[in-house]
Amino acid sequence: xxxxxxxxxxxxxKGTLLTLAKPHLYFxxxxxxxxxxxxxxxxxxxxxxxxxxxxxxxxxxxxxYFLAIKDYxxxxxxxxxxxxxxxxxxxxxxxxxxxxxxxxxxxLRKGRVGYITMQGREVIPPIYDMLGSGQSWARAAxxxxxxxxxxxxxxxxxxxxxTIVPFSAAISDIDNYKGGRARIRKNxxxxxxxxxxxxxxxxxxxxxxxxxxxxxNTKSNVSANTPKNVGDKYxxxxxxxxxxxxxxxxxxxxxxxxxxxxxxxxxxxxxxQPNQQDGKWGFVDDSNVVMITYSFxxxxxxxxxxxxxxxxxxxxxxxxxxxxVIPFDFDNNRILPSxxxxxTPSFVFxxxxxxxxxxxNGAKMCINKEGSYVGCE
Numbered sequence: 001x002x003x004x005x006x007x008x009x010x011x012x013x014k015g016t017l018l019t020l021a022k023p024h025l026y027f028x029x030x031x032x033x034x035x036x037x038x039x040x041x042x043x044x045x046x047x048x049x050x051x052x053x054x055x056x057x058x059x060x061x062x063x064x065y066f067l068a069i070k071d072y073x074x075x076x077x078x079x080x081x082x083x084x085x086x087x088x089x090x091x092x093x094x095x096x097x098x099x100x101x102x103x104x105x106x107x108l109r110k111g112r113v114g115y116i117t118m119q120g121r122e123v124i125p126p127i128y129d130m131l132g133s134g135q136s137w138a139r140a141a142x143x144x145x146x147x148x149x150x151x152x153x154x155x156x157x158x159x160x161x162x163t164i165v166p167f168s169a170a171i172s173d174i175d176n177y178k179g180g181r182a183r184i185r186k187n188x189x190x191x192x193x194x195x196x197x198x199x200x201x202x203x204x205x206x207x208x209x210x211x212x213x214x215x216x217n218t219k220s221n222v223s224a225n226t227p228k229n230v231g232d233k234y235x236x237x238x239x240x241x242x243x244x245x246x247x248x249x250x251x252x253x254x255x256x257x258x259x260x261x262x263x264x265x266x267x268x269x270x271x272x273q274p275n276q277q278d279g280k281w282g283f284v285d286d287s288n289v290v291m292i293t294y295s296f297x298x299x300x301x302x303x304x305x306x307x308x309x310x311x312x313x314x315x316x317x318x319x320x321x322x323x324x325v326i327p328f329d330f331d332n333n334r335i336l337p338s339x340x341x342x343x344t345p346s347f348v349f350x351x352x353x354x355x356x357x358x359x360x361n362g363a364k365m366c367i368n369k370e371g372s373y374v375g376c377e
Contacts, residue, residue: 052083060097067097087120099140106138124161142176165197274299292322308347326371330356
């Protein structure tokens, strides 16, 4: 279990990052109001706020960088671990420090989205549409590619602002790139494209290690690549829904692989309990002391050392230390209700597997505790 922390910096604004509290001592870490969202990474759960003369300072998805904001959320600056200003952000309406990827951070100026380096250089000027309102206005850069909108149409650019996937009204959504591939939805059909924007048809022929590379990369680089991007359309990483044989071949292969590596989880400390306050959920210990702050719209109880938690419409998983160990990649709308009273609920681990998605035909999709897709049975 990760080391707990508290912060001496109180934030008067509503909402917090993932924060752990000691008995009878409850402080909160200032929220990133400019992004209107917590940093859902292990970095946020373990970072230490530096001393500075700024009133509101919070962690970011990039180690060693911290966001200073005004009382009402406007960005002021990025500062380093010594509390020194690295980048002046006062010229932007918003920044999203939860979506730092490939060394870039989304910024908003006059309602247009662009991307800057941690040192403040605009590598992609603010010329793109907001992807959505609220928390979903921009995506993180992922594997050198960024999903953007222009004139209301989806497309993909690289980090040099060159168009990779041409903007088209026929495209309804594009997932972030993972493992060199992205799913694209066009004319109500799903397909896969490579990093050059070319169709990638033979998904079943891809080695299992490559298929799951996206989750391994996301897990190992979670501090730089926040779930997709929380508030966006999020990676589903599902195979094309029209190709059931592909899905079946994936499940058969993953069952064989997972059955060799699965070990019964050790029984350990699991005394944190869900608790609700002011419409948000968090976790308390046996003494009713808040151990993981009230940051979530819905939660599941801890099971096998992990708890499913939802922010907006997307689910991820925390460990008992409050760290996000499986990113917020799972859309709540892709879970079909079940009338089986004895069935394990969605986003709850049982025997090392958790149900996280349904295909259009109703078939379940599950993940293991590494975040890789496996069979549900």
